[in-house]
Amino acid sequence: MSPGSMGNTGSMGITGATRVTGVIGDPVTHSLSPALHNAAFAALGLDWVSVPFPVSAGRGAQAVEAMRTVGLAGLSVTTPHKDAVAQAADEVSDAVAALGAANCLVASADGRVRAENTDGDGFLGALLEDADTTVQEKTVAVLGAGGAARAISRACADAGAAGVLIVNRTTQRAEVCAGLAGSVGTVAQHADIPGADIVVNATTVGMAPDSAMPCDPALLHRGQIVLDIVYNPSETVWLAAARAAGIRSYNGGSMLVHQAAVAIAHWTGHPAPVDAMRSALQTHLS
Incomplete structure (x- = not known):
């Protein structure tokens, strides 16, 4: 759907066509990443949603496989999984290859998973x-x-x-x-x-x-x-x-917004609406 359409989850609710992204970590319920992602999807008019996925330590590679299995569009990755997902991905960016750690996973059309680092x-x-x-x-x-x-x-x-x-x-x-x-x-x-x-x-x-x-x-x-x-x-x-x-x-608020904005661009192919994401952060921190 094109930006500005009525396809975002805020206006239609989640359907079988909704693309799902999220953030994995241990713990993860405190993460504000889903709020920033969902603000971006709404501003872009995309039928996408982001949710937190608690993944216990030592199971990062299994989360990558689950991403392939259920067809997730992308994942943000936080502690303690950044090293494990980098090793489990099918492809890695130059930054991930150098750092040995990833904080963003991107699903390709052929089902392969690419690891990025947006920090x-x-x-x-x-x-x-x-x-x-x-x-x-x-x-x-x-x-x-x-x-x-x-x-x-x-x-x-x-x-x-x-x-x-x-x-x-x-x-x-x-x-x-x-x-x-x-x-x-x-x-x-x-x-x-x-x-x-x-x-x-x-x-x-x-x-x-x-x-x-x-x-x-x-x-x-x-x-x-x-x-x-x-x-x-x-x-x-x-x-x-x-x-x-x-x-x-x-x-670190602006860094959180900007690294999430890079992830949004990787996942959707659209420039991220940084102003909407910043507003969402301010709302959740106020």
């Missing part, structure tokens, strides 16, 4: 929207070395960052993450954070109900841009401290 693009899109800037010729300090940190580090290097500093408790994981940024990637320490132009918390530290901080906010200063991939709460203790010091600070 890097989501971060760059959020930085441009929120801070009206790019990483080109800037030094980015990435706090953490997990899946999101790996995607962000690689994306920053590809987008022309002058340096990508990986600050993580485990040196071995930091080395892997820095390697994804190529010649501009470096394993760094907390003492290196003040020298960065952009500082991003790429961990879940500070996510409700946690009030911990990924680094001492005294290491941050005016002139830097500080981003947190956490969006719940909308302002973590760390972001609040940075903002109180007069530092430009942004939460």
